[in-house]
Amino acid sequence: MQYGMYINENRCMGCFACVVACKDWHDVPAGPASWMRVKTIEKGKYPDLFVAFLPVTCNHCLHPACVAVCPVEAISKRPEDGIVTVDREACLGKDQCGLCLQACPYDAPQFGEEADARMQKCDWCLDRLTEGKKPICVISCPMQVIDIGPLDELRAQYGDVRETESFTYSEELAPSVLFKPKRDERNLAIGKIEVTPRVGTEG
Amino acid sequence: MAVDANHEEKIIRSICSSHCGGTCEMKVHVRGNRIVRIESDDGEYKPRLCARGHAYRQRVYAPDRLLYPLKRTGVRGAGEFTRISWDEALETVAGEMNRIKARYGNAAMLHFCSMCDPHTLHHVGAFHRLLCQFGGYTAPWGFISHEGATFSAGVTYGTRRKFLSQSEHRLEEYLSSRLIIMWGWNPVTTEQGTLTPLFLAQSKEKGARFIFVDPRYTDSAAVFADQWIPIRPGTDGAVLIAMAYVIIQENLQDRDFIEANTIGFDQFKAYVLGLEDGAAKTPQWAEAISSVPAATIENLARAYACNKPATLATSISPGRTAYGEQYHRAAAALEAITGNLQFQNWLSAPKKKAVKFNPQLESPPNPVEAGAPPRKNALPFRGVSVNSSARVNVSLFADAILKGKAGGYPHDYKMIWLSNTNYLNQLGEVNKTVKAFQQLEFILVTEQFMTATAKMADIVLPVCTFLEREDILAPRGGGIYALLNKVIEPLGESKSQRQICQALALKLGLTDYGDKTDGEMVEHIVTRLSEEVDLPDLDSLRKQGFVFGRPKKTEGGGQPEDKKIPPTAFPTPSGKIEIRSEIAARINDPLIPAIPTYMETWESLNDPLAVKYPLQLITPHLKRRAHSQFDNLPWLRELQTQAISVNTVDADSRGIRSGDLVRVFNDRGAVRIPAKVTERIMPGVVALPQGAWYSPDENGIDYGGCANVLTKNQISPGGAFTPHTALVQIEKVGQ
Numbered sequence: 001m002q003y004g005m006y007i008n009e010n011r012c013m014g015c016f017a018c019v020v021a022c023k024d025w026h027d028v029p030a031g032p033a034s035w036m037r038v039k040t041i042e043k044g045k046y047p048d049l050f051v052a053f054l055p056v057t058c059n060h061c062l063h064p065a066c067v068a069v070c071p072v073e074a075i076s077k078r079p080e081d082g083i084v085t086v087d088r089e090a091c092l093g094k095d096q097c098g099l100c101l102q103a104c105p106y107d108a109p110q111f112g113e114e115a116d117a118r119m120q121k122c123d124w125c126l127d128r129l130t131e132g133k134k135p136i137c138v139i140s141c142p143m144q145v146i147d148i149g150p151l152d153e154l155r156a157q158y159g160d161v162r163e164t165e166s167f168t169y170s171e172e173l174a175p176s177v178l179f180k181p182k183r184d185e186r187n188l189a190i191g192k193i194e195v196t197p198r199v200g201t202e203g
Numbered sequence: 204m205a206v207d208a209n210h211e212e213k214i215i216r217s218i219c220s221s222h223c224g225g226t227c228e229m230k231v232h233v234r235g236n237r238i239v240r241i242e243s244d245d246g247e248y249k250p251r252l253c254a255r256g257h258a259y260r261q262r263v264y265a266p267d268r269l270l271y272p273l274k275r276t277g278v279r280g281a282g283e284f285t286r287i288s289w290d291e292a293l294e295t296v297a298g299e300m301n302r303i304k305a306r307y308g309n310a311a312m313l314h315f316c317s318m319c320d321p322h323t324l325h326h327v328g329a330f331h332r333l334l335c336q337f338g339g340y341t342a343p344w345g346f347i348s349h350e351g352a353t354f355s356a357g358v359t360y361g362t363r364r365k366f367l368s369q370s371e372h373r374l375e376e377y378l379s380s381r382l383i384i385m386w387g388w389n390p391v392t393t394e395q396g397t398l399t400p401l402f403l404a405q406s407k408e409k410g411a412r413f414i415f416v417d418p419r420y421t422d423s424a425a426v427f428a429d430q431w432i433p434i435r436p437g438t439d440g441a442v443l444i445a446m447a448y449v450i451i452q453e454n455l456q457d458r459d460f461i462e463a464n465t466i467g468f469d470q471f472k473a474y475v476l477g478l479e480d481g482a483a484k485t486p487q488w489a490e491a492i493s494s495v496p497a498a499t500i501e502n503l504a505r506a507y508a509c510n511k512p513a514t515l516a517t518s519i520s521p522g523r524t525a526y527g528e529q530y531h532r533a534a535a536a537l538e539a540i541t542g543n544l545q546f547q548n549w550l551s552a553p554k555k556k557a558v559k560f561n562p563q564l565e566s567p568p569n570p571v572e573a574g575a576p577p578r579k580n581a582l583p584f585r586g587v588s589v590n591s592s593a594r595v596n597v598s599l600f601a602d603a604i605l606k607g608k609a610g611g612y613p614h615d616y617k618m619i620w621l622s623n624t625n626y627l628n629q630l631g632e633v634n635k636t637v638k639a640f641q642q643l644e645f646i647l648v649t650e651q652f653m654t655a656t657a658k659m660a661d662i663v664l665p666v667c668t669f670l671e672r673e674d675i676l677a678p679r680g681g682g683i684y685a686l687l688n689k690v691i692e693p694l695g696e697s698k699s700q701r702q703i704c705q706a707l708a709l710k711l712g713l714t715d716y717g718d719k720t721d722g723e724m725v726e727h728i729v730t731r732l733s734e735e736v737d738l739p740d741l742d743s744l745r746k747q748g749f750v751f752g753r754p755k756k757t758e759g760g761g762q763p764e765d766k767k768i769p770p771t772a773f774p775t776p777s778g779k780i781e782i783r784s785e786i787a788a789r790i791n792d793p794l795i796p797a798i799p800t801y802m803e804t805w806e807s808l809n810d811p812l813a814v815k816y817p818l819q820l821i822t823p824h825l826k827r828r829a830h831s832q833f834d835n836l837p838w839l840r841e842l843q844t845q846a847i848s849v850n851t852v853d854a855d856s857r858g859i860r861s862g863d864l865v866r867v868f869n870d871r872g873a874v875r876i877p878a879k880v881t882e883r884i885m886p887g888v889v890a891l892p893q894g895a896w897y898s899p900d901e902n903g904i905d906y907g908g909c910a911n912v913l914t915k916n917q918i919s920p921g922g923a924f925t926p927h928t929a930l931v932q933i934e935k936v937g938q
Contacts, residue, residue: 011404013391013426015826016842017243020257023838024240030837046850046882047433051425139245140257142397143404191882197841 002062002082003124004151004176006158007055009165011143014038014053016196021140025125030197033110035122036137038196041166044188052165052182055137055146056195058108058122059175060084066100066109074119075100082151082176083124091118105170107195124148151176166193210235214242215690216748218676219256220669222318223829225396227252228748229259231670231690238263238670238691244748250398255829258838262668263694267652267835269665270695279641282658289696289706292662297710299645299661300337303618309339310571310593310614313600317624322674322687324724325700328564330622333704336713339571341614343597344578344589344922347630351522351923355531357582358784359539361774374402377411382510384414384503385428386439386534388518389421392826403427412510414503416442416495418821419848419890420883432503433885436819436927437804438493439521442500443533444801445489447540448475449504456508457542465539467783467798474798484801492801494885508541515543520823525804525928528921532799536782557754558681558735562728564701564717569593575613580790580922584774598630598924601639602916620647622700623666625831627656628897628909631926632916634872649703652835655897655909665697672699673721675728681736684752686725686744794920806915806930808887816869816930818853818889822910825892834896845908846879848890849933854880857935864936866904867891869929872912874905875936889933893926 022028022036036057043050060077064084067075074090077083086109094101094111100119101109111117125135133139138146147154155178162169164181212234219227227250230242238260243251262268272292277283287295303311314334316327334340346353356362377383383406390399404426407413413427416434424431434442450456451472461468477483486497486504507513517534521527537543572591581590593613595603600619607615619640627636633655640646640659648660657663671694674687693699698706699721708716719727729741736752744750772778776785788797806812808819824830827839834840847867849859859865861880866873867889874891884890891910898907905912914926 011426013400014422015391015397016254017252017257017397019842020254020838021241021243021252024257024260025242027240030841042882044882046852046885047420047431049420049431049882051420051422051883053422053425134245136242140243140251142251142253143401196843 001080002151002176003060003129003148004154004178005057005059005124006147006154006178006180008143008145008180009052009054009182010180012038012053012055012145013143014040014196015142017140017142018055018137018146019197021136022122025136028120029112031113032198033112033117033120034197035110035120039166040194040196042191042193043184044186044191048186048188050184050186050188052184054164054166056106056167057137058084058124059106059173059177060124061170061176062174063172065103065105065173069099069103071097071099081129083126083129084121085123085126086119086121088118088120093118105168105173106175151178154178212239215688216685216746217670217687217690218322218685218748219252219259220322220674220687221255221829221832223253223255223395224393225250225253225399226676226685227256227397228685229256233690236691248398249748250396253397254827254839254842255833258833258836259668259670261836261838262651262833263670263691265652265835268694268697269650269652269657269663270697271665272696273660273663273665275661279646279661280637280659282653284663292664293707293710295662296647296664296707299618299647300711303645304338307615307617309337310341311617312340313343313595313603313616313619314340314622315343315597315600315619315624315626316622317626317629322669323562323677323728324564324674324721325669325672326563327622328566329701329704330620331569332564332566333708333711333713333716335566335569336708336716337711339569341571341616342569342588342594343600344591344594345596345598345918345924347597347924349519349522351524351527351919351921352519352531354528354580354582354921354923355522355535357584358786359532359535359775359781361583361776361781361786363584374398377402377406377514378409380406380411380512380514382412382414382506382513383427384416384507384513384515385423386416386515386517387521388516389417389419389423389520389823391423391426392421393824400426412506414506416503418819418885418888419823421823422826432495432499435492435494435808435885436521436821436888437524437526437807438489438801439524440526440530440533440799441484441489441492441801442495442503443530443537444475444484444799445486445500446504446507447471447533447537448484449486449501450508450537450540451475453505455505456540460542461540465780465782466777467781468540470783471536471540471798474800492803507537507543511541511543513541513543520927523924523927525806525917525919525923525925526794526802526921527919527923527925528795529800529802532784533801535780536799539780539782558679558732558752560731560735561679562675562677562732563679579792580795580920583786596918596922598918599916600626601630601632601636604639604642605635617643618645618647619643620649621656622649623651625654625656627659628654628831628911629893630916631911631914631924632871633897633905633909633912634903635916649700651697654831664703665695666703667693667697667699671697672702673725675725677728677732681752681754683749684732684736684738684744685747685749686741688745689722792920804928805917806928810930812930816932817887818931818933819887820867820910820913820929820931821888821890821927822893822914823890825894828892828894831894831896834894844877844879845892845895846877847874847908847933848879848881848884850884850886850888851880851882852886853889853933854878857933859933859935865933866936867913867931867933869913869931871915872903872905874908874910874912876906876908878933889931
């Protein structure tokens with residue numbers, strides 16, 4: 001079975017409640033590692049503008065690039081729900097290895113600022129899922145933008161839109177994320193895309 | 204996190220109390236006496252926490268929390284302090300209070316308290332009771348946030364202001380709106396409770412059209428806007444009045460509503476059409492003032508008049524300008540003439556109190572105010588005390604300290620006590636306030652952090668956060684109740700505001716302040732409320748979060764407020780909505796006219812000063828702070844950089860690129876911070892988010908990015924605070 005994530009981009013207001021709730025829940029300090037980020041996509045020129053916000057995290061791909069490249073099998077995909085987890089004890093660290101970081105097109109692997117930082121990333125709150133609770137980003141979102149559950153069920157409920165502005169679906173990796181995309185009807189020129197907080201790989 | 208294996212993880216509830224305007228539910232996970240994480244309540248229509256609420260653990264355990272009483276050792280403002288005992292601190296405070304009282308009189312003592320932790324036991328009432336028992340003090344009047352709106356509601360409807368926000372539980376009214384005009388309102392950032400943007404999203408999904416009128420393309424505009432109308436700061440009233448012109452010319456007004464419920468339409472019409480001053484307030488007239496195209500104004504007016512029910516969501520922000528009360532008056536007139544009153548943001552229908560018991564701490568009258576006449580711009584709904592001319596406007600305390608009686612203030616001031624406010628940072632003209640503080644004989648600050656204000660203090664007393672003490676949310680007159688449980692014991696030697704007052708009362712020899720603990724007070728309030736309101740028992744209340752308390756049916760007891768606003772019986776002189784206000788007319792000041800009037804602000808682009816300082820500065824909120832609160836927390840700081848937003852055109856002409864360090868300055872001061880070059884603000888306007896902590900170098904140049912270094916310390920004639928009326932220049936700082 002594969003779990004998935006659904007994002008209603010039309011509602012996301014870029015409030016960062018999910019970002020901080022995630023850091024608080026998983027005890028991730030301020031710094032270069034952030035399991036949850038929000039992209040701000042700005043298009044157009046004054047006064048014709050389009051701005052969208054998009055939460056981004058690990059997409060727990062069907063064929064995760066990080067698992068394939070990890071030389072010590074520190075990253076694995078759980079057969080029961082498809083969630084990709086990392087064994088930080090086994091990880092060689094960013095300085096010695098860092099292959100997962102290069103392999104993932106979605107910048108999911110995160111590294112803290114400590115020396116020899118080991119990989120960390122979103123696990124869709126396995127601890128909560130195991131207790132039958134939704135992940136912290138889902139329940140902290142004031143606008144109820146995010147849902148996480150079995151991918152089939154999400155598709156049945158929300159449809160099967162796999163791409164949106166600034167997110168390209170990789171056929172090879174098959175990320176487990178669905179969207180209700182926010183459409184720029186005027187097709188304005190792309191301005192800038194910011195990721196908040198700035199994580200190590202994107203700074 | 205180091206898991207405390209000796210203690211099981213428990214969840215204790217509280218209500219986030221951070222002066223953002225919202226009250227959101229908090230489920231705090233604790234192990235022993237340690238908060239380990241914080242969760243939202245995801246129940247249906249429970250307001251979930253924002254980023255600040257989720258970061259509260261970092262606030263409680265911030266390494267810079269003040270945990271012990273401090274005494275100043277260096278010169279004022281240098282930030283040099285030494286730890287002292289509570290006993291020594293309170294002895295010093297009591298000694299100074301007694302000395303100043305004996306030498307200069309009670310009126311020489313100012314006490315100002317803001318809305319941090321704005322609930323029942325630890326709010327201004329705790330201090331007011333103590334200071335009145337001590338023989339009185341000089342209290343403030345005026346709301347920094349919304350005095351313009353308050354004035355408008357007072358003279359137009361004779362009532363207090365009201366805003367459709369989460370705490371009012373009337374958000375469903377948005378859902379029936381066909382059109383929502385978001386005038387200067389950015390609830391995605393300011394929130395006023397997280398249910399507000401959720402309800403707006405649901406309104407949009409139901410088909411409501413959203414038009415934003417704002418100098419900035421805010422994050423709210425990003426989420427909701429079908430149309431964005433950029434407008435020059437300080438000119439909102441002109442556009443609203445020109446909308447009235449279009450409506451009157453095209454006969455789109457609601458004549459029946461006007462006839463039945465309002466007075467003064469004819470005089471307003473005469474002003475709008477220019478029958479007296481010869482200047483018709485046409486869309487072309489407003490275009491020249493506001494930069495909003497005349498055709499846009501015409502379409503906006505027609506859309507508003509012809510899409511009922513429509514919401515004119517006039518934020519309090521455009522009212523924080525010179526003559527800001529006229530913007531609110533114009534909006535009220537527009538709502539009245541179109542009969543769109545259902546959604547009036549600033550009207551609070553007169554209501555019978557459903558619950559008689561007032562849970563606020565009682566206080567004797569303030570002897571300093573005895574016999575003082577009301578102020579010239581007193582408002583009828585306000586009590587004698589708040590209207591007293593013995594008070595000083597909250598925004599003007601620095602001016603009052605500097606000028607005293609010679610400057611027309613009621614007294615000369617020698618001491619100030621500031622509780623949970625960072626007013627040095629948050630009021631106009633920081634450099635002037637710094638000078639004012641230097642003149643005082645004694646400064647007491649009760650605080651959680653070493654703010655710019657606390658740095659000026661002689662004694663700093665450490666206050667605990669709301670998670671470290673008991674309180675109750677119990678609105679006067681009934682509604683939603685909730686307990687704020689003590690989640691952990693206070694850190695260090697910090698105390699609750701009320702405990703500080705209790706301890707100081709004893710040092711002052713006051714024996715009747717009250718010796719009940721905070722917990723006993725909460726119990727007492729619940730017991731008394733339960734006589735009138737159906738409430739669960741104390742234990743259940745502790746576990747439930749928000750509870751709607753239905754008033755018990757008793758003889759002579761009131762009914763809950765009717766959700767429909769009765770269109771009659773307003774407590775105005777005429778009993779109607781006063782488009783021409785008798786109360787304003789009686790004030791007899793040409794700058795407080797009886798008819799909603801557009802008046803050009805000081806420091807407009809027509810001011811000769813604009814040659815030197817050609818950019819209009821606005822000072823909006825930043826979502827990672829609640830005013831100056833939370834500015835020091837790492838989880839929040841990494842979300843947004845304190846920077847000045849500049850349009851690409853203005854940046855290009857000055858050779859400024861995003862991230863460049865710039866100097867923002869005028870005659871009042873200078874700030875050095877990075878520029879954020881953006882398409883999302885209109886040319887000619889720059890935005891510096893208020894609340895960043897003032898951090899001057901030895902030359903007084905602020906590197907913290909505190910907006911009020913640049914704003915003016917002047918209030919509008921009706922009382923509006925004016926931080927969005929300031930001219931500045933920016934330049935790139937050399938490498």
